Amino acid sequence: MVKQIPIASPVRTQAIVNRYFVRAKKNLGQNFLVDLNAVQGIAEAAGIQEGDQVIEIGPGIGSLTEQLLLYGGKVFAYEVDDSLPEILETELPQRIDGEPLSSRFKLVLKDVLKANFAEDLAGFFDLTKPVKVVANLPYYITTPIIFSLLESGLNFTSLTLMMQKEVADRLAAGPGNKDYGPLTIAVQTRMAVDLALNVGHASFMPQPKVDSAVVVLTPLKTPVDVGDPEKFNRLVKLCFAQRRKTLSNNLKTLVPDKAERESLLTNLKLDPRVRPEQLAISDYIALNQALNA
Incomplete structure (x- = not known):
């Protein structure tokens, strides 16, 4: 039996495109990955092993x-x-390790943002065991999918996601970095972030104008206690609403009196003139507690 060339190879992808007259749809953010090293790198970053239950988004x-x-x-x-x-x-292998494809792969035509995981996965996955999520995400919908997964209640051990490098940099950023912001804080209070590998635009067909990166998000054993999440998120967004302004100026709507505002910040050992991206997550937690005391 002749060994099939991997789908991720440019030659095989082009053959599939020609055979089925398929084209990457711009409105769906489609770009076919034609780099076997990158594809295998994603599987390895996700730590895929025999028997793992894997949810893939956008195959x-x-x-x-x-x-x-x-x-x-x-x-x-x-x-x-x-x-x-x-x-x-x-085109997928019809048998894997002696098993028919149908026992190892199931596809549903559904927007993952509308998924009912317990209902969808029942009968195919063992719902008493965790899953891994792996995806090559469309750039335009990356952030909504991340937050949808975080809020889904899905029992996952990791999210291994390829996304626009700019977004990956924001997820992994630390205080003092220009990429650090509300998205960073919202994710890092719940997940450990590992920037696993970079994938250049030449690895796709058609080639996008930007590069990508693979990020592995792993749930924290103990999520960070931010107090009231709604108030915390509102505070963080307010502080970053005008990044070039000082922390004190961004807090005007919450504490109109300048002397009171600066006294509050001084008591927290925060410089009123500091920019929002210079504060650690712990600083925002302390500030949120002080404002709601």
């Missing part, structure tokens, strides 16, 4: 899906493009 024509299966994963995929099921069912 496309199957370049990443194929490797997740070959690494030993059992894959449940969400896809919104109804032109792709035939390609996946035909």
Whole structure:
């Protein structure tokens, strides 16, 4: 039996594109990944091992899906493009480790933002065991998907996500970095962030104008206690609303009196003239507690 060229190779991807007359849809943010090293790097960053239950978001024509299966994963995929099921069912390996594809792979045509995981996964995954989420995310919807997964109640051990490098840098940033902001803080209070690998724009077909990166998000054993989450998030967004302004100026709407405002900050050992990106998450927690005391 002739060994099939991986879907992630440019030659195989082009053959699939020609055979099915498929084109990457701009409105869905589609770009086919044609770099086997990058695809295998994603599977390795996710730590995919035999028997892992893997949710994939946006499998496309199957370049990443194929490797997740070959690494030993059992894959449940969400896809919104109804032109792709035939390609996946035909082009993915029909048997993996002696098992038929149907026992290792299931595809549903559904927006993952509308997923009911308990209902969707029942009968295919063992819901008493955790899952791993792996995705090559469309740039335009990366942040909503991240927060949807964080709020879903899904029992996952990690999220391994490829996204625009600019967003990845924001997730991984620390205080004092220009990329540090509300998204950083919202994610880092709940997840450990590991920037696993960079993927250049030449690894895709068609090539996007920007580079990508793979980030692994792992739930913190003990989530950071921010107090009232709604008030905390509102405070952080307010402080970053005008990044070039000082912390004191950004807090005017909450504490109109300048002397009172600066006294509050001084008591917290915070310089009123500091910029919002210079504060650590612990500083924002302390500030939120003081404002709501």
